[in-house]
Amino acid sequence: MACGPASDARSARQRARAAAANPFPSRDSLTKLAGEPLKPIPVQPVASAPAWNVVIDTSDAASPAEARFAEIASKADAKxxxxxELRCVARELARFQAEHGALPNERLKRFMVGACGVTDPGVGALTQLVTLPSDGSDDQALAEWQRVASVPPELKxxxxxxxxxxxxxxxxxxVAxxxxxxxxxxxxxxxxGAFTVQGTVPPGTEYAIGLVNQQQGVANCEADATTPAPLFAFHCKMHPADQTAWVAVATRAEGRLLMRSRGxxxxxxxxxxxxSFVASTRTPRPVTxxxxxxxxxxxxxxxARVAAKLNRVSLASTQTATNERLAPHFFVAYQKNDVQTTELVGLGLLAGWDVDGTIKRGNLFTAMLTGTTDANDWLDYxxxxxMGRLTMLAADARQIAIGVPAPGSVGGLGAIVTSYDMFTSNDHRGDAAVVFSQIQNARAKRGLPPPTRIEGIPALTAYAQLVNEGKRDAEEALDGAMVAVRDHAQRSVxxxxxxxxxLEAVPLPPELLAPGPLEIAVEVTHHKDEGAAWGSYVVFLVTTSISAPTSTPTIQATSLRTTKTF
Structure with a gap:
């Protein structure tokens, strides 16, 4: 047997693994943060309404209030x-506040913003609520407001x-x-029912996802592969019975694991x-x-999962206690725009250090509502x-943890929900078929001939099982797998x-997408490294040379490709 650069390749693989850092915060760092004192956040007054009709005005004309504010902004060089669209948001918020004496709750505000055609999830508002004499005029109110109004730095x-x-x-x-x-x-x-969502992602974006609500569930939008970064385009489809549907885009920055809502x-x-917005008519469920x-x-x-014909999820009790200890720190940091702390807490809870079993992947969703103690308000929102459905209605989710701050500590009714998909079986034949299908599809898109799958090699399955049991590392098993395929095919591998x-996003080596025929063996297992929070799929890909069998076939291992997609 003549061996090519297998030993050099193995050292490269080992260097790659050694360089890969654990992406999750340690238990100790989370425990330390949970012990730090926090100041309670006051509750902001909001109001609710059983229904609300949004007025759609296509005029581009500035309102009288906007014309006066433009004079103030011009003098301040606010640019x-x-x-x-934002004028529409300001109108709906002002109408509501004038009628109810407070701004709308978070769910109704979100509806107003979306109905007005605004897609930024972080729309803010500066408001002034005054009481005029019964004979006071609108011009008097505007003149008095203009006299004292200014443009704060964050608005420029x-x-x-x-x-x-x-x-x-x-x-x-x-002012919205x-x-x-x-x-x-x-x-x-x-x-x-088809539509497109497009825009630009922030610099340094590594990954983007598009989601659209369909009835009581959520579906992925199809990314347009021809749109070059930093642009994005997603093709989405409404359910035939839906007249409206929320659509979201989230991104993950390079070097980070948490998704951030972008639209x-x-x-x-x-x-x-x-x-028209119609509030829930469910019986209130007050919480204390x-x-x-x-x-x-x-x-x-x-x-909701049963209604969507999904399995029920069980509560991860110990992890829920961890979520509960850290939830107040997350919401306080979020309101202070403390990205470092929210990232620490989010990653720490997503890690699921206290979840029983081997985690395949997880999702996280957070929401804070003011002005309510009704759990159904939180659920409706x-x-x-x-993104909430992605976490709570994930088809493969098996366990869930729910962290809730103490009432009155963070200014409202909040919860951090983490859901976890678990490795529950060592039978990965279906997973290997998924990977092979990816290879087929990728080659078909490039006009390449379909691959031929090499099957019937028990030794390949045995090496994968050794990795699953922790008796071999992946690099050693790859060498053994290549020998098994070489001996089976009597060709260089x-x-x-x-x-x-x-699994659906396993990066394919470019050599698998090269012109010409392809014979390939695919084997999948899973493994959890010592000290790791999650397990991961381990995918073995072994190709053979297309030349005739030879008496001295060689093996060649390339550098280890390790990706973490959370």
């Missing part, structure tokens, strides 16, 4: 951009919209604002139809303790969000071992 260079609304003697003036660079757009929906839009089958909300959220999630948490 603001005025948009009719943003996009804005301004509106004044009046209800008898109560007057509300709202969002970053001017945000440009996610939702196209009109065609007769089949949330409301797709409309009929753009001319009126848009973290345990009350945990129980209510678990019940609500499982009810969370299960309406595509080349092999790769790939580690990934997402």
């Amino acid at each position: 603001l951009t005025y948009t009719k 260079s943003n996009a804005v919209g301004v509106w004044m609304a009046r209800n008898n003697t109560r007057v509300s003036i709202v 604002f969002a970053p001017s660079g945000h440009n996610m757009e939702v196209s009109p929906v065609d007769a089949s 949330l839009g409301l797709a409309r089958r009929d753009a001319s139809a009126p848009l 303790s973290p345990q009350d909300l945990q129980s209510a959220v678990l019940d609500g999630i499982n009810q 969370a299960l309406e969000a595509p 080349r092999g790769w071992v790939v580690s990934s948490n997402q």
